[in-house]
Amino acid sequence: MxxxxxxxxxxxxxxxxxxxxxxxxxxxxxxxxxxxxxxxxxxxxxxxxxxxxFRSPARRLFTHEDLIIAPADGKVVVIENVHESEYFDDMRKQISIFMSPINVHITRNPISGVVRYFKYHPGNYLVAWHPKSSTKNERTTVVVESEVGPFVLFRQIAGAMARRIVWYVNEGDEVSQGEEFGFIKFGSRVDIFVPIDTEVKVQIGEKVKGGQTIIAQLKV
Known part of the structure; x- marks a missing residue:
């Protein structure tokens, strides 16, 4: 291993x-x-x-330019339309994946493209499934302009146990779908924000694998 x-x-x-x-x-x-x-x-x-x-299992990564791939292992806990205020300031579809302590905690790029925005936010350590954890907890925000056009935002969010977020990307970087963009130590969550007309391919409660499970398809 x-x-x-x-x-x-x-x-x-x-x-x-x-x-x-x-x-x-x-x-x-x-x-x-x-x-x-x-x-x-x-x-x-x-x-x-x-x-x-801290295991890092070998993965056969699934890649496709208009598909959103799960950025982490875990369970889908949120699928809803919300107002995203940090970058887009408009309505977006949010998909959230909760990572328990027994999940692999590597976080992966859900899509290929160019990083147009990156910011680290210090914050609180509410439990990762708390509705306010997305905006109150320690977190990073990454926005990638996909190869097919639409912008995708995703966040690493620390939980009650997670006290350190690690990231490997910066603004201007070209990123490849499935490659590691960071690591969250202990229980945590990843949120993905996509255009409203994006077709979601998963359901609440479904378990997903980072770099392998298709969670949505962009309209291009």
Whole structure:
């Protein structure tokens, strides 16, 4: 299993800390043998959970110029028409994907094109499914002019557990559909805003895979 670069340092120091604590317990807490065994088991489980969170599975990416591909693994929690105020200042169709701690947390470009706008917003850490998390939480906003014309906006949104968003794009960059544009550490959400006449291909509650699941089709 490949480990994402964002997790290697965290995993290394976590492993060192767990090993140190367990060795100290085994050395100086020998009478409490049962407790020591339980702690060793709990440490192993905790490390394996952290390890799977930072996994980076191989993906056969699906690409097509007028299709919007899921930017992340998770569950579709919002499909609605909303007023997008940060960039478009008009009505857009919003599709939101909630990423639980057990999902792969790599975020991918939902479409190919040129980054016309990028901004990082510090903010709160409301639970990721809270309606105001899209505008109140720590987040990034990326707007890409697609190869077929329409502009697509997408946001990485931190959740109650996520305390760090990482991004790899800047204004003016050319991006390719399915490639990584960032990583969100622990539970989080990604919102996509597309033109109102975009045809949505998923339903509320549907589970999607980043870089593979078609979530919408642009009108061109």
């Amino acid at each position: 490949k480990i994402h670069k964002e997790g290697r340092r965290i995993l290394f120091f976590t492993l060192l800390a767990l090993l140190a604590v367990n060795l100290l317990l085994l050395q100086f807490n020998r009478p409490a043998e049962t407790f020591n065994r339980i702690f060793v088991g709990a440490s192993l489980v905790a490390f394996l959970i952290l390890l799977q969170f």
